[in-house]
Amino acid sequence: MFSATRHCLSLTSNPLPHRASIRTNVVNLNRRYHKKVTALPFALSGDDAIRHVGPWASAGVRRKRYFRSLLAKHLPGLGFQPLQPDDLQAVYMPVWFIDGEVTGTINKSGSKESLVIHSLGSCVRCTAFGFSSDPLSTLPFNQPKLEELAVPFTPGLLHQHGLEISCIPYSISPASLPKIIKSTTPSQVKVSDSIAFDRKGIEFSMLAAYPVLLPVYLLRYDWTIDVVPQKLALTCIVLAHSKDPLVFLDAGTKAAGSMVHKLSHAADHMEIWDVISGTSYETFNVLTPFTNSVLDPTNKALRKFFDEKIQSKFDMAALARLGVHMDHPCVRMYTKDEVLANRMFMAASAECLSIRQFLDVCPRNPRYQHPLPNFFTQNVPFEEIARSTIIHRVNGRNPLEHEAIAAGLMGEMIYRQMREQLPTAKKRREDLKPQWLRDWNRSQGRGRPASL
Structure with a gap:
């Protein structure tokens, strides 16, 4: 209530x-x-x-x-x-x-x-x-x-x-x-x-x-x-x-x-x-x-x-x-099973959308703009990232720059984890799509979700 x-x-x-x-x-x-x-x-x-x-x-x-x-x-x-x-x-x-x-x-x-x-x-x-x-x-x-x-x-x-x-x-x-x-x-x-x-x-x-x-x-x-x-x-x-x-x-x-x-x-x-x-x-x-x-x-x-x-x-x-x-x-x-199926699909859609939007905006997030190369758009091994971080520390960077580097590393880790989760989230969304929505999409000749 x-x-x-x-x-x-x-x-x-x-x-x-x-x-x-x-x-x-x-x-x-x-x-x-x-x-x-x-x-x-x-x-x-x-x-x-x-x-x-x-x-x-x-x-x-x-x-x-x-x-x-x-x-x-x-x-x-x-x-x-x-x-x-x-x-x-x-x-x-x-x-x-x-x-x-x-x-x-x-x-x-x-x-x-x-x-x-x-x-x-x-x-x-x-x-x-x-x-x-x-x-x-x-x-x-x-x-x-x-x-x-x-x-x-x-x-x-x-x-x-x-x-x-x-x-x-x-x-x-x-x-x-x-x-x-x-x-x-x-x-x-x-x-x-x-x-x-x-x-x-x-x-x-x-x-x-x-x-x-x-x-x-x-x-x-x-x-x-x-x-x-x-x-x-x-x-x-x-x-x-x-x-x-x-x-x-x-x-x-x-x-x-x-x-x-x-x-x-x-x-x-x-x-x-x-x-x-x-x-x-x-x-x-x-x-x-x-x-x-x-x-x-x-x-x-x-x-x-x-x-x-x-x-x-x-x-x-x-x-x-x-x-x-x-x-x-x-x-x-309006039955329990019908509502549950539709809302589970909506929850899976919301998860996919959240991941995609995070991936789109994360490289532009000022919090993660560290003085290292932009690892978000490059497939750089973590070993190289860590090596670069050690070199920067040896070169005597101040604590604020170390904090920026740490934030960048954290952002890189989250970015890669989210990118790996996206295919799984997309498959879960497709698996949870209600049958009536699949049938309606097919009747309109569209494989993707169509406008009603």
């Missing part, structure tokens, strides 16, 4: 849709969902959700009920009743969990020269919602080992804990994401003043998208306060796959949301992006060349850029226009 799962997080964007707008016809729903779709069962009952949300809702809506709701949550045997919602709805929301490997080229221009870093790789693990309805469709969510909870969707899941579950159909698919990224203008994307990359050069060498139905309770609390001369609705969104759920609040407007913050005395825990950023979900893991004092700013800039992008709203309308493609090879069933 993540550290933020015990906190209630506030959404102050657009209000949630009314009950009628998110209910769907559940007749023949088993025909509407593809066989690849899995679902996470509801771990909470409706009463459990009310007890869990009670303290948060009462803090923002009816403060006089706060302590009763608090006792009802933590000491249910005492008979206290939590604040009751004006409406409760159980919903299955369609989401996509995404595993992927992205390659491209980063152009880094410094004060002295331009550095082109080839084969930038990003191991992606993130979430994209399968429909467009703010703010629900923009909530980031991904937790480890959820695939162990997922079960194939069946009509029997439409009734749980004595409630009828409403379902939202899929309207967007990440299978079209590569096409949108490449066609978006401008093609040159600026990361910082000195870092940029070409959008058209981005390749998805692996993209596994898992369609999963996420169990959610929507609880609405109507309220009015003197400073806001209108009737308001506080909506609580409870992710119900866990006994200790993550809860989001939607106050409808920024002004009302600010008032909820003040009334709840929990502002530090109710700013969604401050809490979620880098802690409550898995985002882009950007693999840049060997990090040192020179290239570390590049690494930080790329991480910051992708973190901001994954938190921003996707172009839902553009994705919806391209439709849903459940039969696409990259759409995979």
Whole structure:
């Protein structure tokens, strides 16, 4: 579980849709969902959700009920009743969990020269919602080992804990994401003043998208306060796959949301992006060349850029226009074996990439530029390197130069070891490539990983 799962997080964007707008016809729903779709069962009952949300809702809506709701949550045997919602709805929301490997080229221009870093790789693990309805469709969510909870969707899941579950159909698919990224203008994307990359050069060498139905309770609390001369609705969104759920609040407007913050005395825990950023979900893991004092700013800039992008709203309308493609090879069933196979391949790819990038940048690392000949690009025996070192010492070099020589020798040893490991790492990556990815590569007439 993540550290933020015990906190209630506030959404102050657009209000949630009314009950009628998110209910769907559940007749023949088993025909509407593809066989690849899995679902996470509801771990909470409706009463459990009310007890869990009670303290948060009462803090923002009816403060006089706060302590009763608090006792009802933590000491249910005492008979206290939590604040009751004006409406409760159980919903299955369609989401996509995404595993992927992205390659491209980063152009880094410094004060002295331009550095082109080839084969930038990003191991992606993130979430994209399968429909467009703010703010629900923009909530980031991904937790480890959820695939162990997922079960194939069946009509029997439409009734749980004595409630009828409403379902939202899929309207967007990440299978079209590569096409949108490449066609978006401008093609040159600026990361910082000195870092940029070409959008058209981005390749998805692996993209596994898992369609999963996420169990959610929507609880609405109507309220009015003197400073806001209108009737308001506080909506609580409870992710119900866990006994200790993550809860989001939607106050409808920024002004009302600010008032909820003040009334709840929990502002530090109710700013969604401050809490979620880098802690409550898995985002882009950007693999840049060997990090040192020179290239570390590049690494930080790329991480910051992708973190901001994954938190921003996707172009839902553009994705919806391209439709849903459940039969696409990259759409995979969210099972333990499938996820494990794909992520083992991603781990092997990350290892290869790290080794290649280390070999590319190591000869240029100032730490290893010693006064000896450049052994990185020459197959010089270690005996000769050691002999040269002894000669330099006899010639009376100062301690700082000896330290530089030692650093150079260490760099040479690491460089050669990594170079010897690369063929083994490449073979391991090829051996771990999932069969579906091999088949798709062959269908495209390519032996190398292809862009999806």
